[in-house]
Amino acid sequence: MTTTTSSSNDTAALIRQATQSIISGATRSSIDVDTLVSALVTAKTAGQSDMLGRKQSADNVELSAVGKIQAVLASLQSALRGFTDGTALNTLTATMSGNGLKATAATDAAPGTYSIAVNHLASANKISSQAFARDERLGAGTLTVGVGGRTMQIDVDAGSSLASLAKAINAATGNPGVSAAIVTASDGQHLVLTSKQTGAASAITISAGGGANTKLNTSSFRQITAGKDASLSIDGNTVSSASNTIEGALTGITLVLTGEAVGTTQTLSVTRDTAVSTKAITDFVAAYNGYIATEKSLTWDASQPVASRAGPLLGDAMTHAITNRLGSLMSGGVAVGGRTYSLSSVGIDLQHDGTLSVNTAKLQKALTEDSAAIPALFNPTNGVAVKLNTFIGTYTRPSGTLEQRTRALNADLGKVTNDMTQLKRYQDTLTAQYNAQFRALNVLMTTMQNNTRYLNQLFGGAGAAGTLNRR
Known part of the structure; x- marks a missing residue:
């Protein structure tokens, strides 16, 4: 109401200014056309301009407020993710009692202790050829190299050397998993082939055909390292693995063996990681309280000075519904x-005040004692996190309530901008019309003033004796 009265007063003042300008123009030599036109145009359009400006400001303030609500709800959803995907409460820690054996636990592992004895590691097969002279040519033909059940063929031309053969093996696109190297010893050059995979099943084979050097056959190679499976036992049960990274032998547990573990018996302890659960819960509480604080600042904050207590979303039905539902779910x-x-x-x-607080001692007791309350409260079917996430999703998802409201506000802002453009065009048109009219009036009044001065000089008046009266 105060703004409307102020606008009316300003308009009246502009009209008085324009009127005075006309009166001044009638009693002096000329009118200040620019000032007069500006005053009249402003007086005619001030009300609409003020209305559009206030509408634009209100839309921008509301748009910013809705954006803040969306941001804190998205943060709360993010804090809930660990509960909805199971990682917040089911994170386990796997600890070994010795060295050389590393264990990691997935969420499907079972807490407990396990005895693990390591007999030997998995190794990769490595073989070496007999000696060749440095410049010896291998002869044209085909060389077949295999690892396990996979093979490849290398075409050898008459000018190929042992070094060029090793290079061809390493560069072959169909390489089944073997690397080749040349070892130059006192008796000549040796082709050394190493399997890229460990385990007994990854043995290397090589054979030459079609005229290639018959020395390049498996029987002419000596074994440097046998391909061997890793051997260990878990709680007395024998386990073998082609790899030193063992998955599946113990549900949810990945074991990585190194040489330091060979010959040792170690204890694996799998326990729930309460630190991860505690952080997930306190982060959730902080995110929830973040929403409550933001909502209060945007609606009604009694802790602020009286003039600042009311926010842009005071009385807003959507915000009220969100806060009430969240409180009900809590x-x-x-x-x-x-x-x-x-x-x-x-x-x-x-x-x-609607916020949450955490009793740390009580929470730790619930977590460490493995009570039924924690998994029940955050269960994946109807737990608190699932309910919250589902409810918040109706507002934050694409085309959800918040996005629809944002689109509506932006559409309204677009209309206001268009109306402002139309008003500016109208103001420009009025300015052009008034300029033409008042400049013509200015010329007319100047002419009239000149005629008045002439008549006064001729007949007398305005302090002049009059030239005709002197006769």
Whole structure:
């Protein structure tokens, strides 16, 4: 109401200014056309201009507020992700009692202790050819190289040397998993082939045909290292593996063997990582409280000075609905197996101001004692996190409530901008019309003033004696 009255007063003042300018022009030599036209155009369009400006400002403020709500809800959803994908409460830590054996646990591992004895590691097959002279040519033909059940063929021309053969093996696109090197010893050059895979099944074979050097056959190579499977036992059960990285022998556990573990018996301890769970819960509480603080600042914040307490979303139905539903989900509990579990039972308490607080001692007790409350409250079917995520998703998802509202506000801003453009064109048109009219009036009044001065000089008046009166 105050803004409307102020605008009316400003318009009246501009009209008085324009009127005075005309009166001044009538009693002096000329009119200040630019000032007069500006005053009249402003007076005629001030009300609409003020209305559009206030609408634009209000839309921008509301758009910013909706964006803040969307941002804090997205942050809350992000904090819930660890509960919805199972990583927040099911993260396990695997610890070995000795050296040379590393273990990592996935979420499907079972907490407990296991005895692991390592007999020997998996090794890769390595063979070496008999000696060749440095400049010896291998002869034209075909060389077949295999690892396990996979083979490749290398075409050898009459001028090929042992070094060019090794290079061809390493560069071959169909290489089955073998690397070749030349070792120059006192008796000549040796072709050394090494399997890229460990395990007994990855033995190397080589044979020459079609005239190539018959020395390049498996029987003419000596074995440097036998391909061998890793051997270990888990709680007395024998396990063999072609690789020193062992998956699947113990559910959810990956073991990595190194030489330092050979001949040792170690204890594997798999425990729940309560530090990860604690952080996930406290991060969730902080994100929830972040929403409450933002919502309060955008609606009504009694802690602020009186003039600043009301926010741009005060009385907003959407924001009110979100806050009420979140509070209901927090206080409602979760029903599992005929029993209802509340957040407060694990140390997460809902405060009078709508925020959450964490009783650290109570939470740690619930986590370390492996009580039923934690998995029940955050279960993947109807747990708190699942309910919150589903509800928030109706607002934050593409084409959700928040995006629809944002689009509507942007559309309204676009209309306001268009109206401002139309108003500017109207102001330009008025300015051109008034300029033409008042410049013509200015010329007319100047002519009239000149005629008046002439008549006064001729007949007398305005202090002049008059030339005709002197006769």
